[in-house]
Amino acid sequence: MKFVVIGGDAAGMSAASRARRLLPDLEVTVLEMTEDVSYSACGMPYNIADPDRDIDDLVVRRADVFRQKQQIDLRTGHRADVIDPRKRTVSGHGPHGEPFTLAYDKLLIATGAVPVMPQVPGHDLPGVLGLKSLADGRRIKQFLAGPAVKRVVIMGMGYIALEMCEALRGRGIAVDMVKPRARFLPAMASDLAQVVHDELTANGVGLHLGRTVERIEETPDGLVVVCNGLRLEADMVLSAMGVLPSSTLAKEAGLDLGPADAVAVDGYLRTSDAHIYAAGDCADAIHVVTGQKTWIPLALRANRAGWAVADNVCGNAVALDGVAGTGVFKVFGLEVARTGLTVDESRSAGFDPVSARIQTRSRAHAHPGAGKIWVEMVGDRASGRLLGVQMVGTEGVAHRVNAPAVALHGQMAVARFAQSDLAYAPPFGPTWDPLLVAANQLLKQL
Amino acid sequence: MKFVVIGGDAAGMSAASRARRLLPDLEVTVLEMTEDVSYSACGMPYNIADPDRDIDDLVVRRADVFRQKQQIDLRTGHRADVIDPRKRTVSGHGPHGEPFTLAYDKLLIATGAVPVMPQVPGHDLPGVLGLKSLADGRRIKQFLAGPAVKRVVIMGMGYIALEMCEALRGRGIAVDMVKPRARFLPAMASDLAQVVHDELTANGVGLHLGRTVERIEETPDGLVVVCNGLRLEADMVLSAMGVLPSSTLAKEAGLDLGPADAVAVDGYLRTSDAHIYAAGDCADAIHVVTGQKTWIPLALRANRAGWAVADNVCGNAVALDGVAGTGVFKVFGLEVARTGLTVDESRSAGFDPVSARIQTRSRAHAHPGAGKIWVEMVGDRASGRLLGVQMVGTEGVAHRVNAPAVALHGQMAVARFAQSDLAYAPPFGPTWDPLLVAANQLLKQL
Numbered sequence: 001m002k003f004v005v006i007g008g009d010a011a012g013m014s015a016a017s018r019a020r021r022l023l024p025d026l027e028v029t030v031l032e033m034t035e036d037v038s039y040s041a042c043g044m045p046y047n048i049a050d051p052d053r054d055i056d057d058l059v060v061r062r063a064d065v066f067r068q069k070q071q072i073d074l075r076t077g078h079r080a081d082v083i084d085p086r087k088r089t090v091s092g093h094g095p096h097g098e099p100f101t102l103a104y105d106k107l108l109i110a111t112g113a114v115p116v117m118p119q120v121p122g123h124d125l126p127g128v129l130g131l132k133s134l135a136d137g138r139r140i141k142q143f144l145a146g147p148a149v150k151r152v153v154i155m156g157m158g159y160i161a162l163e164m165c166e167a168l169r170g171r172g173i174a175v176d177m178v179k180p181r182a183r184f185l186p187a188m189a190s191d192l193a194q195v196v197h198d199e200l201t202a203n204g205v206g207l208h209l210g211r212t213v214e215r216i217e218e219t220p221d222g223l224v225v226v227c228n229g230l231r232l233e234a235d236m237v238l239s240a241m242g243v244l245p246s247s248t249l250a251k252e253a254g255l256d257l258g259p260a261d262a263v264a265v266d267g268y269l270r271t272s273d274a275h276i277y278a279a280g281d282c283a284d285a286i287h288v289v290t291g292q293k294t295w296i297p298l299a300l301r302a303n304r305a306g307w308a309v310a311d312n313v314c315g316n317a318v319a320l321d322g323v324a325g326t327g328v329f330k331v332f333g334l335e336v337a338r339t340g341l342t343v344d345e346s347r348s349a350g351f352d353p354v355s356a357r358i359q360t361r362s363r364a365h366a367h368p369g370a371g372k373i374w375v376e377m378v379g380d381r382a383s384g385r386l387l388g389v390q391m392v393g394t395e396g397v398a399h400r401v402n403a404p405a406v407a408l409h410g411q412m413a414v415a416r417f418a419q420s421d422l423a424y425a426p427p428f429g430p431t432w433d434p435l436l437v438a439a440n441q442l443l444k445q446l
Numbered sequence: 447m448k449f450v451v452i453g454g455d456a457a458g459m460s461a462a463s464r465a466r467r468l469l470p471d472l473e474v475t476v477l478e479m480t481e482d483v484s485y486s487a488c489g490m491p492y493n494i495a496d497p498d499r500d501i502d503d504l505v506v507r508r509a510d511v512f513r514q515k516q517q518i519d520l521r522t523g524h525r526a527d528v529i530d531p532r533k534r535t536v537s538g539h540g541p542h543g544e545p546f547t548l549a550y551d552k553l554l555i556a557t558g559a560v561p562v563m564p565q566v567p568g569h570d571l572p573g574v575l576g577l578k579s580l581a582d583g584r585r586i587k588q589f590l591a592g593p594a595v596k597r598v599v600i601m602g603m604g605y606i607a608l609e610m611c612e613a614l615r616g617r618g619i620a621v622d623m624v625k626p627r628a629r630f631l632p633a634m635a636s637d638l639a640q641v642v643h644d645e646l647t648a649n650g651v652g653l654h655l656g657r658t659v660e661r662i663e664e665t666p667d668g669l670v671v672v673c674n675g676l677r678l679e680a681d682m683v684l685s686a687m688g689v690l691p692s693s694t695l696a697k698e699a700g701l702d703l704g705p706a707d708a709v710a711v712d713g714y715l716r717t718s719d720a721h722i723y724a725a726g727d728c729a730d731a732i733h734v735v736t737g738q739k740t741w742i743p744l745a746l747r748a749n750r751a752g753w754a755v756a757d758n759v760c761g762n763a764v765a766l767d768g769v770a771g772t773g774v775f776k777v778f779g780l781e782v783a784r785t786g787l788t789v790d791e792s793r794s795a796g797f798d799p800v801s802a803r804i805q806t807r808s809r810a811h812a813h814p815g816a817g818k819i820w821v822e823m824v825g826d827r828a829s830g831r832l833l834g835v836q837m838v839g840t841e842g843v844a845h846r847v848n849a850p851a852v853a854l855h856g857q858m859a860v861a862r863f864a865q866s867d868l869a870y871a872p873p874f875g876p877t878w879d880p881l882l883v884a885a886n887q888l889l890k891q892l
Binding site for chain 2: 325339433
C-alpha cells in the first residue's frame with residue numbers, strides 16, 4: 001500500500017513516522033517543498049532572542065534520520081501542484097523544476113498554514129521579513145547579525161508577534177507594533193487584554209492600534225512604515241499578521257472546505273474524499289464547546305491529528321474528540337492563557353454567556369513573592385455549562401488553564417467545576433485557587 | 447436561631463462568617479480553645495524559614511474583626527468538653543476554668559486534627575516541639591531565635607516535615623529526619639519518591655528510614671534522639687508525624703465515626719445527628735474515585751465544607767461532591783503533587799490498576815532552562831477510567847496536577863483524558879504535555 005504525505009512538518013512527519021512503525025510494509029512518501037522538516041516553529045522567537053543559538057537547534061529530527069533510520073521516502077524541495085482524486089495521483093515538481101507524478105492509495109494533506117502578507121507597496125523590500133518557516137527564521141537571524149538593527153516595526157499583534165517583540169527587546173532593539181483593528185488581543189476579555197497592553201508599554205514597546213499599513217518606503221537611513229496618520233522608522237520590518245490554512249491544493253482537487261477555508265475533515269481526519277486525509281494547520285476540527293466546526297491552528301492538534309491519520313491509514317480506527325482552543329503564551333513578565341470561548345465568541349455561537357472576572361494573588365496569604373492573577377470565566381446561563389476561561393498573571397497561569405480545558409472536554413457545568421479538589425500549597429496559590437474564586441463568583445450570576 | 451461552632455480555624459470561621467452574611471439575624475457563637483483563629487497553618491514552615499517575619503503575619507482575619515465587624519460571638523480560650531445532642535447543648539470551660547453551657551439549634555463540629563505525638567520518654571523535654579497550632583509555630587520561632595540551633599532532628603517525613611526540613615536548611619541548620627516505616631513517601635510511586643529522596647540527600651539532609659524513636663535524652667550538649675541502632679544529636683527535635691481527626695467530642699456524643707475515626711458526614715456535611723454538622727480536618731468525605739468514605743485533611747476542603755455548612759444551616763441546601771485527594775508541596779528544587787489513587791491505593795479500593803511512568807522535559811525541545819518532569823499515571827483495566835496521577839519535577843508540576851484532578855471529578859476515561867487540548871508554548875512544556883505523554887503510554891497497556 002502506498003501512503004503519500006504532502007507536507008513535512010508536525011502533522012505530516014508525525015503521520016509518516018507512526019504509519020511506518022505501525023505497518024513496516026507500507027510505502028511512505030513525504031513531499032516537502034522546503035528543505036526543512038520536523039522543526040519547532042513555535043520555538044523560533046526564543047531562538048531568535050539568542051544570537052548565540054543556531055536556528056537549526058529547532059530541528060527535532062533531521063531529514064536523514066527519517067530517510068535512513070525509518071526508511072521514509074522523504075523528498076524535500078518537492079512541491080505538490082495537483083491532486084487528482086479520481087486517478088489517485090499527486091503531481092508536482094522537484095528542486096530543479098523536474099515534474100513528478102506519484103500514485104497513492106491513501107493521501108494526507110498536511111500543507112500547514114500560509115502567513116498573511118500585506119500586499120502593500122514596499123512589502124518586498126530588503127529588510128521586510130515574514131516569520132513562518134525555518135528559512136524565515138534563518139533570514140531574520142542573519143539580518144539581525146548584520147549592520148546594527150536598532151529599530152524594528154512588527155506588523156501584527158498576535159501571539160507570535162508578541163513573542164517576537166519580547167525577543168527583539170531582549171536584544172536591545174526598539175520595537176513598534178501596528179495593527180489595523182482598534183482592539184488589542186481580541187481573543188481575551190478586554191480588561192485582561194489591558195493588563196497585557198500595560199506590560200508591553202511598561203517594556204518600552206510602541207503599540208499603535210487602528211493603524212493600517214499603507215506602504216513601506218526605503219530611505220537612506222533604512223525603512224519607513226507609512227500608516228494612516230503615522231510614520232514609523234525601522235531598520236527591519238517584521239510581518240506577523242497571522243496565518244491562513246494552506247488549502248489551495250485541496251480546494252482545486254474539489255475537496256470540501258470548512259471555516260476559514262480550512263480543509264473539512266471528520267473525527268477520523270477524513271476529507272470529503274474517502275482516500276484523502278487532512279491534518280495540521282490546513283484542516284478544521286470540531287470545537288468541543290460549540291460542537292461546531294472551527295479552525296484553530298495549534299501544534300498539539302497537528303501532532304495528534306498526524307498520529308490519528310497514521311492509525312486510520314493502518315486500519316486502527318481512531319477518532320479525535322476535537323479542540324477546546326487552549327492556548328498560552330509568555331510576554332515579558334506575564335503568562336497569558338485561554339481555553340474555550342470568550343463572551344463574544346459564546347454569543348456568536350448561540351449561547352447566553354455570563355462572565356465573572358476576578359483578580360487574586362498567585363501565592364497564599366502572607367507568602368512572599370506573590371504576583372497577581374486575573375481570571376475571566378464564562379458560563380452559559382441556560383445550561384450552567386462552563387464555556388471558557390481566560391487568564392493573565394505573573395506566574396501560575398500556563399498550566400492552570402489545563403484544568404478548565406479538561407472540564408470543557410467533559411462538558412462540565414460551572415457548579416461541578418467549582419467543586420474541583422484543586423491542589424493547594426502556599427508557594428503555588430491561595431487556598432481557594434484563582435479558578436475556584438472565579439467559578440464561585442460566576443455561580444452567583446448563573 | 448442559634449448556630450454554635452466548635453473550632454475557630456478554616457472550617458469553623460468560614461462557616462461562621464458565611465452564616466452571618468447569609469442570615470443577619472442568626473446568633474453565631476464560636477468556641478475556640480486557643481487564642482488564635484483563622485490563620486494559615488500551611489504557611490508556618492515558610493514563615494519559620496524567615497527570622498524576620500512575624501508568625502502573626504499568618505493570621506488571615508483577626509479575632510476582633512470577626513467580633514466587631516461581623517458581630518460573631520467569638521469566644522477564644524473556650525474549650526468544649528461535652529455535647530448533649532438530646533438537650534442540644536455544649537458544655538465546657540472558659541479561659542479561667544469557668545464552666546459554661548450553651549444551647550444550640552444547629553451545631554458545627556470543626557475541631558480539626560490533633561498531631562500524633564510520640565509517647566516516648568523525653569517527648570516532653572524542652573526543645574522537643576510539635577507543629578500544629580500557631581502557638582507551636584510561635585514556640586519554634588522563639589526557640590530558633592535563642593542560643594544557636596545548629597542541629598535539628600525531625601520525627602516524621604510527611605509534607606509538613608519536608609517543608610520544615612527545607613525551612614531549617616535555609617537557615618543553615620543541619621537536619622536529620624527519622625521515621626519508623628521503611629518506605630519514603632508512600633503516597634507516591636516508589637520511583638518518584640526516590641527522586642524526592644535524592645533531592646533531600648543532595649541538600650545535605652540525613653534521611654533515616656525504618657528507625658523507631660525509642661527515647662529522647664538530655665545531655666550537656668543538647669538532646670539525643672535514640673532510635674533502634676541510631677543516636678542522633680540535636681539542639682531541637684521537631685515532631686511532625688502526621689495528624690489524626692479530633693473526634694473525641696463527637697464520639698462521646700454518640701455520633702457515627704468514619705475512616706480513621708473521623709466524624710462521619712453526608713454530602714451536606716450532616717453527622718448522624720440531624721442538628722449537628724461536622725467540617726474540616728475532623729470530618730470524613732466521599733472520595734470521588736472510589737465513591738467510598740475517606741479521610742484526607744486538606745485546607746481547601748475545610749474552607750469549602752465550612753461554607754457548605756453555612757448554606758445548609760441557613761436553608762440553602764448545598765451538597766459537596768467529595769475529594770480527589772489532590773495535594774502538592776515544594777521541597778528544595780522540586781514540586782511534588784498527586785491526585786486520586788496510587789497503584790497500591792487503587793488495588794486496596796478494588797480496582798485492577800495499570801500504571802505508566804514517564805520522564806520528560808519541563809520545556810519544549812531546544813528551549814533553554816528545561817528541567818525534568820516525572821509522571822506516574824494510573825488507570826483501571828476493567829473500565830479504562832483514570833484513577834490517579836503523581837508528578838515530581840523542577841517546575842510545572844504544582845498546577846499541572848489540577849487537570850487530572852478535574853478529570854477524576856468527571857470520572858473520565860484515560861482515553862478521553864488523552865484527547866485533552868492542553869496548553870502548549872515552548873517556555874511551559876513540550877508540545878505533548880507530560881500528562882498526555884503519560885496518558886498515551888498508559889493507553890498502550892489498558
